[in-house]
Amino acid sequence: MQTYIGTRDFFPKESRYREWMFSIQRKVCTLYGYEEYSSPLLEYLDLYQSKSSEEIVDGQIYSFEDRGKRKVAIRPEMTPSIARMIHLKERELTFPIRWYSIANFMRYERPGRGRLREFFQLNTDLVGISSPSADVEIMMIAIDILRSYGASDTDFKVGFSDRRILSSYLQIENEERFRRVIRVLDKRNKIDQNDFAQMIHELAVDVQEEKKMHSIFDMELEDFMRSSLLDQEGRQASQELSQFNSSLKEKGYKIQFDPSIVRGFDYYTGMIFEVYDKVSSNRRSLIGGGRYDRLLGMIGKRDIPAVGFGLGDVSLENFLQSHHLSPVSLEEPQGVWIAFVSELLEKEYFHLATELRKGGIQTEQSLQAKGRLGKQFETAQKKNKRYVVILGEDEIGKNEISIKDLVRGEQTKIPRSSLVEYLQNADRN
Amino acid sequence: MQTYIGTRDFFPKESRYREWMFSIQRKVCTLYGYEEYSSPLLEYLDLYQSKSSEEIVDGQIYSFEDRGKRKVAIRPEMTPSIARMIHLKERELTFPIRWYSIANFMRYERPGRGRLREFFQLNTDLVGISSPSADVEIMMIAIDILRSYGASDTDFKVGFSDRRILSSYLQIENEERFRRVIRVLDKRNKIDQNDFAQMIHELAVDVQEEKKMHSIFDMELEDFMRSSLLDQEGRQASQELSQFNSSLKEKGYKIQFDPSIVRGFDYYTGMIFEVYDKVSSNRRSLIGGGRYDRLLGMIGKRDIPAVGFGLGDVSLENFLQSHHLSPVSLEEPQGVWIAFVSELLEKEYFHLATELRKGGIQTEQSLQAKGRLGKQFETAQKKNKRYVVILGEDEIGKNEISIKDLVRGEQTKIPRSSLVEYLQNADRN
Numbered sequence: 109m110q111t112y113i114g115t116r117d118f119f120p121k122e123s124r125y126r127e128w129m130f131s132i133q134r135k136v137c138t139l140y141g142y143e144e145y146s147s148p149l150l151e152y153l154d155l156y157q158s159k160s161s162e163e164i165v166d167g168q169i170y171s172f173e174d175r176g177k178r179k180v181a182i183r184p185e186m187t188p189s190i191a192r193m194i195h196l197k198e199r200e201l202t203f204p205i206r207w208y209s210i211a212n213f214m215r216y217e218r219p220g221r222g223r224l225r226e227f228f229q230l231n232t233d234l235v236g237i238s239s240p241s242a243d244v245e246i247m248m249i250a251i252d253i254l255r256s257y258g259a260s261d262t263d264f265k266v267g268f269s270d271r272r273i274l275s276s277y278l279q280i281e282n283e284e285r286f287r288r289v290i291r292v293l294d295k296r297n298k299i300d301q302n303d304f305a306q307m308i309h310e311l312a313v314d315v316q317e318e319k320k321m322h323s324i325f326d327m328e329l330e331d332f333m334r335s336s337l338l339d340q341e342g343r344q345a346s347q348e349l350s351q352f353n354s355s356l357k358e359k360g361y362k363i364q365f366d367p368s369i370v371r372g373f374d375y376y377t378g379m380i381f382e383v384y385d386k387v388s389s390n391r392r393s394l395i396g397g398g399r400y401d402r403l404l405g406m407i408g409k410r411d412i413p414a415v416g417f418g419l420g421d422v423s424l425e426n427f428l429q430s431h432h433l434s435p436v437s438l439e440e441p442q443g444v445w446i447a448f449v450s451e452l453l454e455k456e457y458f459h460l461a462t463e464l465r466k467g468g469i470q471t472e473q474s475l476q477a478k479g480r481l482g483k484q485f486e487t488a489q490k491k492n493k494r495y496v497v498i499l500g501e502d503e504i505g506k507n508e509i510s511i512k513d514l515v516r517g518e519q520t521k522i523p524r525s526s527l528v529e530y531l532q533n534a535d536r537n
Numbered sequence: 538m539q540t541y542i543g544t545r546d547f548f549p550k551e552s553r554y555r556e557w558m559f560s561i562q563r564k565v566c567t568l569y570g571y572e573e574y575s576s577p578l579l580e581y582l583d584l585y586q587s588k589s590s591e592e593i594v595d596g597q598i599y600s601f602e603d604r605g606k607r608k609v610a611i612r613p614e615m616t617p618s619i620a621r622m623i624h625l626k627e628r629e630l631t632f633p634i635r636w637y638s639i640a641n642f643m644r645y646e647r648p649g650r651g652r653l654r655e656f657f658q659l660n661t662d663l664v665g666i667s668s669p670s671a672d673v674e675i676m677m678i679a680i681d682i683l684r685s686y687g688a689s690d691t692d693f694k695v696g697f698s699d700r701r702i703l704s705s706y707l708q709i710e711n712e713e714r715f716r717r718v719i720r721v722l723d724k725r726n727k728i729d730q731n732d733f734a735q736m737i738h739e740l741a742v743d744v745q746e747e748k749k750m751h752s753i754f755d756m757e758l759e760d761f762m763r764s765s766l767l768d769q770e771g772r773q774a775s776q777e778l779s780q781f782n783s784s785l786k787e788k789g790y791k792i793q794f795d796p797s798i799v800r801g802f803d804y805y806t807g808m809i810f811e812v813y814d815k816v817s818s819n820r821r822s823l824i825g826g827g828r829y830d831r832l833l834g835m836i837g838k839r840d841i842p843a844v845g846f847g848l849g850d851v852s853l854e855n856f857l858q859s860h861h862l863s864p865v866s867l868e869e870p871q872g873v874w875i876a877f878v879s880e881l882l883e884k885e886y887f888h889l890a891t892e893l894r895k896g897g898i899q900t901e902q903s904l905q906a907k908g909r910l911g912k913q914f915e916t917a918q919k920k921n922k923r924y925v926v927i928l929g930e931d932e933i934g935k936n937e938i939s940i941k942d943l944v945r946g947e948q949t950k951i952p953r954s955s956l957v958e959y960l961q962n963a964d965r966n
Contacts, residue, residue, distance in 0.1 A: 214579065
């Protein structure tokens with residue numbers, strides 16, 4: 109019996125690693141005053157239809173009918189769920205809302221580097237503020253998380269853009285058509301260059317537009333700002349983006365304008381960004397996010413400005429490993445193994461274990477005498493224990509107890525009554 | 538747009554509660570030397586077929602075909618997954634294995650008190666030891682978790698039994714028939730008494746067996762031990778069970794033999810137990826578990842003895858609330874809100890926030906001047922903040938800063954340079 113394709117079993121080692129990754133994310137979000145929330149695994153399918161991404165809903169979503177013939181889907185992303193939750197309790201909630209969640213998602217994709225069918229993602233959102241200072245805060249959190257893993261700013265690059273600049277520059281007013289254009293532009297770094305050129309050729313209404321579409325990728329933010337093609341909205345967007353950029357620079361966060369960033373989701377309305385690993389074999393973006401000011405209006409009754417990002421565990425793990433940022437401390441031996449020396453002392457071993465646990469010491473108890481004591485040391489070592497506590501007839505008589513330190517390879521005898529204190533202090537070294 | 542029926546949104550308040558519940562479970566399992574693991578959300582459907590429970594697989598499982606026509610299911614329980622995982626890495630793992638996991642599951646059930654479609658469950662398992670001392674350890678953990686929430690032993694009752702005693706006493710050797718009998722006996726406390734009697738009537742081969750089936754529920758363990766009907770296996774099981782009982786009693790854990798406990802899963806082979814809330818409106822069992830020595834052989838190549846339990850979050854929450862065991866500290870005001878007083882000081886506010894966060898203080902920053910300062914105090918209070926930090930032109934000139942304690946309603950001015958230290962110490966009170 110195998111694990112379902114594209115999913116992972118988390119054995120204790122992998123589980124520890126994952127919890128460590130999450131703990132850093134929780135720490136940073138909490139410091140920024142963000143509160144944790146969570147949504148159900150299943151949502152009604154129509155939550156995603158025409159709100160999320162055509163690519164996901166048509167090609168990647170796990171949807172089916174439940175036994176009551178309701179069309180449901182396993183969540184492929186968090187943003188529609190948070191929008192639904194806020195809509196449901198809009199009147200009770202105090203805005204601005206600062207929320208984060210860490211949850212599992214599923215997409216039917218071809219598994220590969222940085223991409224699996226089941227993945228975990230941190231989602232961090234700031235809802236209720238339309239000013240660029242909210243975008244600045246969200247970007248600070250995203251970068252602070254990477255820094256908190258010990259990454260330096262040269263390990264990753266942060267690109268940003270704004271779809272309004274593209275729609276204005278390309279002079280596409282029809283939203284449906286613009287969404288189609290976005291979907292093609294999004295492919296630029298993901299598919300073969302000739303295939304991309306062919307798609308642009310088919311998409312463009314004329315040669316002029318085709319040229320314009322290609323030219324985008326070489327333009328700086330200043331080039332767009334200087335362009336006579338930008339309308340009022342485009343000019344405002346580019347000015348906001350420029351402010352956003354300098355505000356972050358001032359605070360010590362380096363980001364780069366990158367017009368090739370368009371993001372796959374339909375709901376983005378303003379600033380969008382992606383964080384990439386500088387290691388080129390880690391091609392999938394680490395973090396992606398942006399402003400979605402109209403999604404709440406599509407799900408609820410009124411638009412509420414919102415900005416946020418997602419950080420997936422698969423590409424994050426690749427990033428951390430490529431840059432040697434994984435902590436060694438996760439695999440350091442710890443805790444106590446109580447050896448089983450004599451059947452007659454079985455009750456004593458249970459008492460001992462209870463005493464140690466009450467003292468806050470992780471204690472695993474051998475429940476059967478399997479072979480020599482040396483065999484039990486081996487087991488304890490394989491199970492990554494730090495100490496073996498040995499109590500035999502010999503020790504009982506003298507009111508003593510033996511402790512073997514499996515790392516130092518030393519064995520000492522101490523008075524029975526000082527065991528807990530001894531291990532509490534030893535554990536701190 | 539609604540939440541899918543039988544599932545829950547976890548807003549920050551509910552999320553904090555849930556994390557608190559899990560943290561106690563993690564603490565106890567870790568003290569016993571158990572390591573956390575996790576399995577994928579989806580498994581191939583055949584992992585459950587003929588191994589789990591007919592009721593679940595036929596009536597409650599969320600199964601469907603993926604886009605590649607593979608039959609998959611959302612996990613309805615953890616035990617088959619842990620068995621599969623151990624089978625996959627059997628040669629690399631060091632036995633005995635002590636593992637726990639906290640994960641979400643789905644079952645298509647009619648939502649009601651203590652029962653939802655999506656629920657979370659702690660699973661704790663000890664794999665590789667066949668002796669009753671392993672059953673004892675598992676039971677100690679289950680009870681220690683409830684005690685760690687502050688529950689007293691009079692708040693719940695622990696019933697235990699062993700299916701081998703029933704099969705022996707009822708003299709049913711055919712496994713398939715015995716499973717059918719178990720499924721009916723399991724209904725005894727769940728359905729109307731007349732309906733139950735009718736089902737027993739239809740199930741029994743003759744009047745004698747029917748009588749025997751009814752008599753079971755009034756028998757003590759000693760009655761079974763004295764019965765001449767028990768065969769060799771039944772006698773051994775009842776002796777082990779008696780040892781198990783006295784071993785726990787000796788250690789201060791009170792449990793009660795209860796022949797009405799049969800458990801719904803097919804894979805149990807020995808001791809089985811359930812923990813019930815003494816509050817009668819909380820009818821669903823809190824904890825259920827037992828020994829499953831043959832499941833690993835059904836999934837892998839060889840039998841490996843195993844014992845474990847599951848603890849669901851829905852009935853646990855009912856239990857904790859019925860017995861007033863929920864901590865108030867989860868809703869105590871905490872953290873800092875930085876007021877937005879003047880546009881000119883925007884940069885200062887960002888600096889201030891960064892400084893506080895570096896000092897480990899949860900800091901939420903107002904990003905816009907919305908109305909009077911009093912309005913911002915209201916927002917901070919609604920968001921359950923403890924302090925508001927106020928920096929205006931006035932304070933800047935004097936190198937001072939104002940702090941409003943929202944709980945005590947006091948406002949004080951302190952030197953700008955001592956802010957972090959002041960709040961770090963204040964936070965400890």
